[in-house]
Amino acid sequence: MTGRRLAETRRAWHGVAELLLAGPQYRDSGTIRLRVVPGGFATTKTPELRVEGADLVVGEQRLALPGNTPAGLAAAADIEAGVPDIYDDHSGVREDEALVVDVAIAAYLGAWFTEGEAALRRAVPSQMPVLWPEHFDVSVTENEVNYGISPGDAWHNEPYAYVGPWTARQGEFWNAPFGAARSIEELPNADAIVAFFDEGRAQL
Structure with missing residues (x-):
């Protein structure tokens, strides 16, 4: 599943993660850490908000993302929209921007x-996976190596998993600027992702 609609939906999700979840949570609870939930992602502290597919869920209320703006959604959810002010690598989504979200994507x-x-829970059971809003990826760190998954980005449009040693490695396995990466096409399920992480650990 490639192309413009994937990039648009991912960008909208990223913007919502920053503007409506991580930002309000940071101002209220002092953390930007988000978590994965079925169908999407959620805050880890207050305010309790989550995204499920194409909806922002606030308590019993479901607010459709497509066509709405972060500012409008924030008003409906009774929160203050805005990115966390502790990093610079943002999605670029504006508070007054109509969100483009494809339900299937x-x-x-x-x-x-x-x-x-x-897969991350199985591969590194001692760590709790975190969805980081700045890069919009889910990761853990073990022995100065980042293991994670991305929904895609400017480097690679399709979702991918990665192994990122803090110290650069050389060799055929290490095919990305930050270490090693494999696309969703090569890693169709959690078992395949775990196998990739295990291979990365063995290559260190």
Whole structure:
């Protein structure tokens, strides 16, 4: 599933993660850490908010993302929109920007997050996976190596998993500027993602 609609939906999700979840949570609870939930992602502290597919869920209320603006959604959710002010690498989504979210692609990304988060828990059981809003990826760190999954980005449009040693490695396995990466096409489920992480650990 490639192309413009994937990039648009991912960008909208990223913007919502920053403007409506991580930002309000940081101002209220002092943390930007988000978590994966079935079909999407959620805050870890107050305010309690989550994204499921193409909806922002606030208590019993479901607010459709497509066509709405972060500012409008914030008003409906009774929160203050705004990115966390502790990093500079933002999605670029404006508070007054109409969000473009394809329902099928949102489900596709949600399934990838679910598989990837399950793989991270299995591969590094001592760590709790975190969805970081600045890069919008889910990761853990073990022995100065980052293991994670991304919904895609400017480097690679399709979702991918990665192994990122803090110290650069050389060799055929290490095919990315930050270490090693494999696309969702090569890693269709949690078992395959775990196998990739295990191979990366063995290559260190």
